[in-house]
Amino acid sequence: MPLRDEKDIAPSDRELDILKVFWEIGEASVRDVFIRMSPNGEFAFTTIQTLIRIMAGKGLLSQRRDNRTLYYTPCYTAEQASSRFLHKLFDGSVDQLVMNMLRAENLSVGELKQLETLIAESRKRKEGRGMMEEG
DSSP: OOOOOGGGOOOOHHHHHHHHHHHHHOSEEHHHHHHHHOTTSOSOHHHHHHHHHHHHHHTSEEEEEETTEEEEEEOSOHHHHHHHHHHHHHTTOHHHHHHHHHHHSOOOHHHHHHHHHHHHHHHHHHHHHHHHHHO
């Protein structure tokens, strides 16, 4: 099923929990997701099944049949979810998001160094593209 306009798609918190499982394991049956999400019986199988069916109807998941089993694959990506969050809360301002997270979270020195490395790598890629476009 093709993904509809992103504005039409707004996964609920529970749907995002299910999407996280799909992003981690890829294609999966309802049973696969149920086992991952409910190891101690927190959810009923039919609850997960219904949510997955709704998600497929919304275009968040695609499905294929193998004999009697339906397998689902995510159509909605973690990047789309991140972008939606960024635009919804921070009007698309990455710097505001980062500053807010730095203030709110107690990051370790290692995590801060990792962020610095990611920023430096991103800067090099951007500068490299700028050089290619000029030349």
